[in-house]
Amino acid sequence: MNDGLRPGDPTRLGGYEVLGRLGEGGMGSVFLARSPQGRRVAVKVVRAELSHDDEFRGRFRSEVNRARQVPPFCTAEVLDADPDHDPPYLVVEYVEGPSLARVIREQGPLRPAQLHSIAVGVATALTAIHGAGVIHRDLKPANVLVAPGGIKVIDLGIARAFEATSRHTRTNQMVGTVSYMAPERFDTTSGPPVGPAADIFAWGAVVAHAATGRNPFGGDSPTAIAMRILTQPPDLTGLDGPLRELVSRALEKDPAARPTARELLDGLLTAAYPVGVGEPAQPLIGTPTAGVSPAAGGDEQGRRPVPPAPAPDPDPAPVRRAGSRRRGWLTALAATAAVVAVLVPASLFGPQLLSGRSTSDRDGPAVTGSPTASGPAAAGSTPASGKPPPSTGADPTRAILAGQRRILLHVVEIDRDLSLPFHGELEVGDGTGKDALFVLEPVGVDYMIRSVNPDIAHRPCLGVKIDAKGYASLVGADCYATAATVFGITREGKDDKGRTSYSIISDEYGVVQWSPSKKGIRVEFLGDAPVPTTFSLVDRGAV
Template identity: 50%
Template sequence: MDALRPEDPRTIGRYTLSARLGAGGMGQVFLGWSPGGRPVAVKVVHPGFATDAEFRRRFKREVEAARQVGGFHTAPVVDADPDAETPWLVTAYVPGPSLAAVVAEHGPLPPASVLALGAGLAEALEAIHSVGVVHRDLKPSNILLAPDGPRVIDFGIARAVDASGITVRAGTPGFMAPELISEGSVTAACDVFALGAVLAHALGVRPFGEGPVEALTYRVVHKSPVLDGLPAPLRGVIDGCLARDPADRPEPAALLRTMSSASETGDWLPRPVQDMLTRYPVTGPPTPPQPITGTRPFEDGREQPAPWPAHDRSVTSVQFKASIAPAALALVGHAGRAVLGIVLGILSVTTVAVSAGGEGGTRFALVAAVLVVVSIWLVRTSVGAIAPDVSALVKPCELRVGAGGIELEHGGRQVLYHWHEVGRVVVRRAERVGWAVCVFPQPGTPLPSPRGPRTPLGYLERKTGWIMVVPVHRLKGSRKEIEMTLARYAGRLWGGNA
């Protein structure tokens, strides 16, 4: 669960949002609160789907069907607005981790837990199929674990995604039935196949191996699953679910009878996973969020957005303080080079004076001319390089990378780039400063001034269109640390080093 970003909505319909739960192929998911104070999961459709008429039509129909699904092991749909500018739906909030997160953190579950998991999922599929809905994307990340059993989420929505012109086929390789891949045939048996793959995943087995999507889909369609090491009776259950012919797969009701009779009583999850569930408390609706006020001008007088609230920085950002040692060493080097240039200039004048009254005047004049040229070059380049080093000492900088974006402070100046304003962020070799954090802005984003005496940082490179935020050498932290932090918070916007 992450804090809301500045660009995130604070309300959807009549629901107040308080945190980000995640994102998927359909859109983003937020923790919200009903007017009566009940926690809910609010799913906001991706803007690309919102413009697709066929998606909207199918989404409306599937949501209406999904609202009829009951049972103990589903997260029911409680509200939706398919006709909103950006469609959304609301489901009951399940305060627990996904099966994918549990397996990733604690490894395979014991057979007793998987039997209880399978019984709960079979009961959920029975309820889903009873109203004519097919999940189509049953997978570990769509299964949440609660103290009283699993919950299936996102049932029926994959069909609406599949109907859009944005994606070719909904589903997840390794959990998609062979007929869904090769023929596009959608029946309730597709969910039974996915159930078998999910149970194998919970036991730490990948029936069709791992690797590229193409390899996985080929093995699902043409190869038999590898189920070595699976305990009985789960091996027989999973083998039946993964039958290539849909007609050979068992019904959810039969699976429920088999697994519920073999399940043990008592806590259905091992102690480490039970402890993991305590990380998902729900204490009540938040206080109304305070608006972010205040703006800061760019160098040319235009305003840019205010930063994320200061009280959130400790949990939503990583800070990189200024490093003045490189600037101090560079300043000493540049100053020494400038002094050398001045000494050479004096020597050239002396050479000209000596040569004026003696023999070999032409030779001395040539030597003096060379010394003058070298002297001018040394002084000019040194003076030009001294200014940024002095600025680094007098105006130390601080970079914050977080859920809100990238924020730079130096010498009383603040520059912020929200993630929604950024098309790409990289660490690249910038003009005259070496490796630097740079962003490429989205169209319409206010741009800073080009490089000048007052903009040694956070300036626009006219030739390339990149915004040079800050050189890496001016920060405490290795280039690798900075890159890893950017990759963590920027997500798909991270472009590596260029």
């Protein structure tokens, strides 16, 4: 909410015109501003009494560097920063939409469909944040924004990299909000080190609060709340079903007993969706706005990837879609509950085949993300040892989904293969050259598609590019998870060799397909039309 400027507030910061005050916190104030290009942005300014503290300035510099590593589809994207300015400031994407705290305050506890969407959205954000090597450390309803394009987890100003949780923090100094702090946060001397599990605990407290309207460790003072967190079980009265079990696990006292963000996400997406028959339609926020941002490479505003549609029978016919866009929990979050009830279940039931696929499906599970993935890009498929787990050979699809196998992207309908030569323009060919080899890199439940052509030193990932006439095509792009570079992959049927075929879909731009008239690969929405182009993922050996 823009509250206008107070006496003493800056009117300009660098090249940014300050328009009003959005809020303030422990580190400083947040202002609404206008960039030199006319874009509205949020500018976070360090408090005057802290800006001359070398220790704090070091923390702020770390904040900027770490925040740049987090994929922007789930957080407010870092646009600019000047740690050396007096006072230092950070410029991030301005996100329209109320905070979860405001939604709960105005509407009360969320309905099951809304609650599940929030739980999934925040778990997805944590998967990406942790995959970038960052701990949020202050996850709470006020830092979850319910935006038209999906939820955004904001305020990474006190997030700390895994390997630097105490470098800029004085003894006995804590950052965060007591009601959402994990037990280990209260003992920084002899207790276990604070890691990503602390954010998982906060996720459980946030979801419990959204479900019931109260904190699961409620007390009449911060000290009383802290004591309950350390010694008492959470009060989850009013939270039922599979979500209660996940929240209970997230709120375990022992950090090692909590699930990872990726395990939370898998659990949420495989749980039975909680919408009851005849549940009254009630919007969480307004209907999302439509529009296509200028694409390619990585300078557009990325949006959260969307889980794939439900997996078909073991030997299915091609799937027809009911709408022009493959919607899931991301758009359901910003749409009415009626849209949630119809569209979210499709995305939530899809990944069930990861843990319970049919024995007659020789090609492995429906493509919904690797069970070993915990974050974006290659970090999602590599364990702490730095080496990918060995492939057993019994399930090649899982190895492909984990980013462990090189593949050909075989266009079934024209019996050709995609290739990305060094010049960065996508072509089709016979699949014999090094420029035809790709690898899937998990990003949440979707993927980036990266060329393993050694001649491509930059822009090796496939991304959507919009030309001057508004037509979308695939080109080489920088490997950052954005709306232009993240794709869902959904099983469609079988090719003429009996291999499973898939559609490749950008939620922002449409279906990847072969255009006979243009003699090239295009990306566009299809409405109710069947998917005209499918792809086989042909195994070509270990990465």
